[in-house]
Amino acid sequence: MKHSIDELLGIVYRYYPRGVGLTKDGGIDVQLCKNTEEHARLVATRIQASKDERWHSMLRRIAERFPGMLMNHSLHLPTGGWDGCYSFTIDLPRSTGEPIWFHVSFLAPYYIVHSLRTVEIVKQTKDLFAVEFRDVRFLVHRSPFDPGFVSRPDDSLRSAAIGKSYASFELLPEQQPCAEWISRDIETTFGCERMPPEIGTVLVPDVTAGLGLPGEIRLYDCLFSDQHTWVKPSPREMPAPGVNIEASNMTDSLVAVLTVLAATYRIAWTLMPEVQSGSSYWVVTTDGVLHKEEVTKALAKIRLLLESPKTPRGIAAKRELEAAARELEALIASWDGEGEPPAAMVAWASRFLATWPVDSGADRP
Template identity: 35%
Template sequence: MKTARSKLLDIVYRFYPRGMDKISRIHVPPGEPVYVDTEEHRRLVEAANRGRAAYPTWEAMIHRLGERYGLQNESLSLVAGASDPAYSARIWLTDNAALSFHVSLLGPYYGIHLPGIPEEEPVAREIAGEIEATYPGYQPIPPELGNEVVPDVDMDGGSMGQATIYVCLFSVVWTWVAP
């Protein structure tokens, strides 16, 4: 099944308010709307709560992968109460290169961020197989869509128009692997 740009943007806009900077209440005049008070942010918090409740499934999958690879779980902030939009982990391919993978809590999508080295392909295939077996119906987001900038969403305060679909659906952890 082909992933449509419009469907991905619909998901992004369901969880992130358009045109609103993600800044703290203390920096906004009294009575003005604040990012964390929006319906979109409430939905993001609810998705993160569902992700915490379903965390044992993620944990079992990364445990299986961790038995074969040097794995670093990047989802501990989610467990600690953050409103992350995805589970994330990293597998070290060499001492200096890792790939990251993410399973969105906002829709049936996953992503594998490759560092661009020869060792990545068999590991990426194995990760994709594990994700698809663990999360039936989930599909990857193609780079031509995932790398598209969402012009009217601010992910981290002051970055309006810089977040990509990948970052919105997988968090800024997506950027931690440089291809």
């Protein structure tokens, strides 16, 4: 190796800001990362790398040597989009394995060769289920086996096999001659050497890459690409899966709650340009119980949106939406917030949904 771990980390920190991008809720603010000197340097390096004739000449040689087998995965580089490397695959016609991946870093003088493998891990399902109801997708934070919410639990859903792909650096025998030929060309063209997994999988503290959180990011993610999983996943690392249930399997009480929520959010979404444009996908998250405070907050937002509607449908149907909002406000005001939603509220929601069909396009979340 031409560099020590500390020297490689020093290279990473030139292109990835340390301690930037984490939000209070543990997520990642990608824009904060992009607004840094380090990211600007990374983007400029990507664009410059896209113009390197050595890369284009090497691709032509490999394409001639392996006709019809090469796929260039770096066409995005002129935009400065992502990755710290050139990437391409070779799909050998007589190989029983996945295509061979080649990554050549333009941030450090190293390259890697791998192929993807898939591992299946059986996990117990978590206390969460999804259901499509009244043209709305709901995520219900309850066990799909709770008889209070699911009338006919399906025991076959208690566990699920999750398939996860990861990078394997052990190639099949029929892949090795191709990998060796291309590796020699890479080394001759760029004067680089292969980075072994024991180095590339070292964790990098204090930085994010893509959607990876600090403590999850590896040298491979930063110097090459964050599009792969570089270590074989263990059962402990895999998240428990949720399940989908049929609307016909919901209990009457859950049907009542979701009916009111569907009507409430249908009014709000009709008035929201980001939903109507189809630029985002919206779901409703619930614990399966109707909360007076939640509906009251939604109504307050609806009132603001109704003051000056911004969507064509909202403008055209302003009076109808105002009337619907007033009815719901009256029903919520007269409800003590305990137990299931009143029958009158469910009846109102059912009538509204029946007379307010979903558009074939933009109105669907």
